[in-house]
Amino acid sequence: MINGIIGIKKGMTEFFTESGMVVPTTVIEAGPCYVIDKKTLERDGYNSLKVGFGDLKPQRSPKAMAGVFKKAGVPPLKVVKEFKDSEGKYDDYKIGDEVGVDVFSEGDVVDVTSTSKGKGFAGVMKKYGFAGQPDSHGGMAHRRPGSIGQHSYPGRVWKGIKMAGHYGSKNVTLQGLRVLRADKEKNYILIKGSIPGPNNSYVVIRHTSKGR
Secondary structure, three states: OOOEEEEEEEEEEEEEOOOOOEEEEEEEEEOOEEEEEEEOHHHHOOOEEEEEEEEOOHHHOOHHHHHHHHHHOOOOEEEEEEEEOOOOOOOOOOOOOEEOHHHOOOOOEEEEEEEOOOOOEEOHHHHHOOOOOOOOOOOOOOOOOOOOOOOOOOOOOOOOOOOOEEOOOOEEEEEEEEEEEEEOOOOEEEEEOOOOOOOOOEEEEEEOOOOO
16 A cells, blocks of 8 residues: 555534544545556666646646656646555556555544745744844844854854744654544545644645554
């Protein structure tokens, strides 16, 4: 069974457990995905499956990928991800096969990767939660970061110093999320809790790498 699948975050809702507890839940439309390429240990040095998802107009498909889609016998797809196979579990898949939410079941623990919301240029107080400097008694650097270096040594700013800059719009992975329901007919997965990114953003759901 393939390790993961691609989907679209549709929003959040409430899920009622059998005991009547209300759980905040993220709804993801996952699949159908299509296998567009298969790498093997003999030919490529490792085993993996390339999987595509999302409708794409033919005229918007890159020429390099248009041939791949045509060879696989699938329509142009918007998002392509590669799922590596270190244990030889993907032998049963063939190019052109459809992959659905049946790779997951209720109770599975998964890792979800998405792109966080982009929030533009931000200062250190918003970006990192800095306390800021005095707002009264003549202070004139209320939201500034303060000192960012030393004097004669090293005579430069260390790499990695927290400073103002672009905030958000990064790949974020949340680990250890639980699948509450996998609807094979509607291609929906309900995952406990929230995940990064705005609604209608693409996400990758994988079986968790923890505890292996």
